[in-house]
Amino acid sequence: MSRGRLRAIKKKVEATKSLMKITRAMEMVARAKVRKLEREYRKFKDYLAELERIRQKLPLKGMENPLISGTGKKLLMVVSSDMGLCGAFNSEIHRAAEERANNITDFAGYIVLGTRGVSHFRKMNLLKGYEKLYDVPNMKVASEIADYLISMVKSGEVGKIEVVYGKFLNALIQRPELDTLVPVEVSSGDESVEFEPDVDKMVNPFLFFYISSKILGYMFETKVSEYYARQNAMKNATDNANEMIRTLTLEYNKARQASITQEIIEIVNGAEALKEIEEAG
Amino acid sequence: MKIKLQVFTPSGRIFEREGDLVNFRTVEGAMGVLPRRAHIITHLAVSEVEVVNDGKRERIGVAGGFLYCDGERVVVLTVDAAER
Numbered sequence: 582m583s584r585g586r587l588r589a590i591k592k593k594v595e596a597t598k599s600l601m602k603i604t605r606a607m608e609m610v611a612r613a614k615v616r617k618l619e620r621e622y623r624k625f626k627d628y629l630a631e632l633e634r635i636r637q638k639l640p641l642k643g644m645e646n647p648l649i650s651g652t653g654k655k656l657l658m659v660v661s662s663d664m665g666l667c668g669a670f671n672s673e674i675h676r677a678a679e680e681r682a683n684n685i686t687d688f689a690g691y692i693v694l695g696t697r698g699v700s701h702f703r704k705m706n707l708l709k710g711y712e713k714l715y716d717v718p719n720m721k722v723a724s725e726i727a728d729y730l731i732s733m734v735k736s737g738e739v740g741k742i743e744v745v746y747g748k749f750l751n752a753l754i755q756r757p758e759l760d761t762l763v764p765v766e767v768s769s770g771d772e773s774v775e776f777e778p779d780v781d782k783m784v785n786p787f788l789f790f791y792i793s794s795k796i797l798g799y800m801f802e803t804k805v806s807e808y809y810a811r812q813n814a815m816k817n818a819t820d821n822a823n824e825m826i827r828t829l830t831l832e833y834n835k836a837r838q839a840s841i842t843q844e845i846i847e848i849v850n851g852a853e854a855l856k857e858i859e860e861a862g
Numbered sequence: 863m864k865i866k867l868q869v870f871t872p873s874g875r876i877f878e879r880e881g882d883l884v885n886f887r888t889v890e891g892a893m894g895v896l897p898r899r900a901h902i903i904t905h906l907a908v909s910e911v912e913v914v915n916d917g918k919r920e921r922i923g924v925a926g927g928f929l930y931c932d933g934e935r936v937v938v939l940t941v942d943a944a945e946r
Contacts, residue, residue, distance in 0.1 A: 624874025631870050631937050635930050638903060720872050720941050777904040778890045786905055787928065790939075797872055 587840065590833040594826055601822035607666065608815035614716070615808035621717055622801045632794055639787065640770025640780060648731065648788045651764025653740020654689035656708070656733065657682055658726075658762065660746035660799045661698030662807040663713055668814035670747060670755060670807060671697045677757035678745040682706075689739045692730065694800065718800035720793065727793035734763055746799040747806035753813065755806035762795060865897040865931075867913045869922055869938045876943060877922050881915035884936045886929060895931050904929045910946070911938055921946045 641649055659678045661671050675698065682688055690706040693699050699710035709729060714722055733739050741763055748758035765788055776783060867884050869877035885894045887909035895902070906929050910921045927940030 621873065625872050627874055628870040628872055628939065631930075632939055634937075635903060635928055635939065638901070638930065724941070771901070774901040774903055777888050777893065777902060782889075783903075783905045786926075790928065790941075794872070 584840070587833065587836055590829055590836060594829045594833065597822050597825050597829065601819055601826070604815045604818040604822060608812055608819060611808045611812040611815060615805060615812060618717060618801075618805055618808060622805050625798065625801055629794060629798055632791060635787075636766075636791060637768045638771045638774050639767070639776075639783070640772075641765075641767035641784060642769040644767070644780075644784060646784055646788070647734050647737070647740065648763055648765050648792070649767055651741045653734075653737060654687045655685045655741040655743060656689045656692060656730075656739040657685070658692045658730070658742060658744045658796075658799075659694065659698050659702065660744065660803040661693065661695035661701075662747075662803065663696040664807075664811075665697060666814065667807055667811035668817075670810035670814075671695075671701075674698070674745055674747055674757045674803075675701050677759070678702075679705075681743065681745060681759060692726070694726070695803075714800065716804075718797055718804055720797055723797035723800060724789075724793040726796050727789060730763070730796075731789060731792065740764075744799055747803040747810075749802050749806040749809065752809050755810050760799070762792065765791065863897040864915070865895065865899075865936060866934065867911065867936045867938070869911070869924065869940065869943050871940055871943050877945060879913045879915065879920055881913035881920075883914040884931075885912040885914070886910075886938075888929075895936060898933045899931055901933065902929075902931050906938065906940065 647653075657678055659674065661674050665671065678691070682691070688706070690708040691702045692708055693702050693710045694714060696712040699707070699712050702710070711722065711726060730742060734742070741761070744760045744762050745757055746760070747755050749755055770780075864880040864882060865884060866878065866880050868875055883894055883896055885892065886904070887893070887907045888904040889907050893904065906924055906927050908924070908926050910923050911929075912919055912921045923944045923946065924938060924940040925942040927938060929939075930937045
């Protein structure tokens with residue numbers, strides 16, 4: 582065993598150690614961020630629950646509105662993340678979106694949120710991409726997107742909008758999920774409820790409010806999933822680095838021992854040879 | 863009997879008070895609701911929602927939104943709201 586090999590192994594161990602420091606730091610950052618984000622998301626869910634209650638009370642069924650009737654081409658909104666290093670999270674979302682798009686007969690194109698998604702779908706049928714969205718999703722961006730989507734529907738370019746986003750099941754499982762945004766799910770309403778102004782006048786502002794809130798919800802959930810995915814990916818990377826260091830250290834020690842043994846054999850052989858020469862002489 | 867005013871924004875429930883009367887402004891004009899009022903949904907103007915409790919008035923500014931009253935609760939959903 583040469584000294585060069587020993588040095589090479591030692592170098593590898595050092596490199597893996599510094600890499601492990603980074604992955605461990607990223608895991609801790611993701612963990613801290615997700616805690617904050619999940620708290621925000623839980624509060625947002627209370628708001629969304631109240632919004633759903635109002636939607637169920639509004640008699641929107643059968644109304645003549647392009648956002649309710651949903652006739653025309655289908656658009657796919659893909660919610661991905663701005664940053665990578667979160668395992669297969671983004672690529673799973675992209676794959677699910679592409680599979681869905683292949684099954685749509687009158688496909689209009691993609692609207693993509695998140696830098697990762699935009700760069701993936703750039704060469705495909707990308708209608709609009711939103712990059713570098715903020716850490717905590719906010720209503721400003723969501724209503725901007727809603728504005729664009731609603732204008733697309735109103736102009737008749739598209740009639741239906743589906744969303745692929747990262748559903749958060751639990752800390753270990755996040756998976757792509759498909760949801761229908763337009764046509765908006767409507768109910769026949771509650772007859773005992775009065776409206777001020779009339780429902781006809783309320784329908785458009787309400788649908789805008791509802792769609793932007795739903796978009797914010799998708800953004801929120803994808804973000805929470807992303808941080809959990811990153812936390813898991815970085816934890817795996819840290820564990821793998823640890824395992825690698827262990828194997829490399831073992832290999833290093835074996836190599837060191839082998840070189841020592843080799844040297845001892847050489848010394849002993851040399852001594853033996855000398856002794857033989859002396860005896861002969 | 864009192865009526866409960868709850869204001870929700872995307873950052874959660876940010877305001878909750880009990881009172882005898884809740885005043886607000888819809889896009890068509892000012893309104894007030896008392897406890898046990900018939901259910902109503904309104905589209906709010908960018909305005910202030912006021913809750914009166916034993917003559918004491920408290921106000922919260924809302925950036926439009928929607929209001930739902932079921933006789934016991936007045937739920938305001940808005941993008942943004944700020945207490946005075």
